[in-house]
Amino acid sequence: MTPAIKTAEKAKIDFSVHQYEHDSSVASFGLEASEKLGVSAATVFKTLVASLDNGELVVAIIPVDRKLNLKAVANASKAKKAKMAEPLDVERSTGYVLGGVSPLGQKKRLKTLLDDSAKAQSTIYVSAGRRGLEIELQPSDLLSLTNGQFVPLKAE
Numbered sequence: 383m384t385p386a387i388k389t390a391e392k393a394k395i396d397f398s399v400h401q402y403e404h405d406s407s408v409a410s411f412g413l414e415a416s417e418k419l420g421v422s423a424a425t426v427f428k429t430l431v432a433s434l435d436n437g438e439l440v441v442a443i444i445p446v447d448r449k450l451n452l453k454a455v456a457n458a459s460k461a462k463k464a465k466m467a468e469p470l471d472v473e474r475s476t477g478y479v480l481g482g483v484s485p486l487g488q489k490k491r492l493k494t495l496l497d498d499s500a501k502a503q504s505t506i507y508v509s510a511g512r513r514g515l516e517i518e519l520q521p522s523d524l525l526s527l528t529n530g531q532f533v534p535l536k537a538e
Contacts, residue, residue: 384511385477385487390519393527397519400507404514411481412446415507415516423447426507427500429483431472431492434461439475441485441494442535443508449537458495458533484511485528494530496521501532
């Protein structure tokens, strides 16, 4: 039981947990999840953490087959610049290891941005807090649990 699953249970939302055998040699954990769960990459979202020029960390959730537009993260956060956060900072603030960072149940609640492509999906998959473990839930539930907002985040 991960903090992400506990958070979803406590909120009494509809969700499902999906587990698969994680292969540590794969380059993309998100694409591996899509493939092993047999679902479209457009429905599997990766949780990334960016660092703003003021030092604040921000969670950005985008489809696993897309790249993050850091300018969009900065604009949505009213900052001048954003860059990918240092791995140690990500693990310290979220409580999760890279490749298993969930937007739910983080140690420190961070500002959360969800790519607006999630609006087109009835449910999406995000990490449940461990490599090889995904949680499927409605995008609206993810936003309410993280106090997040929809923002266009994908690089074109």
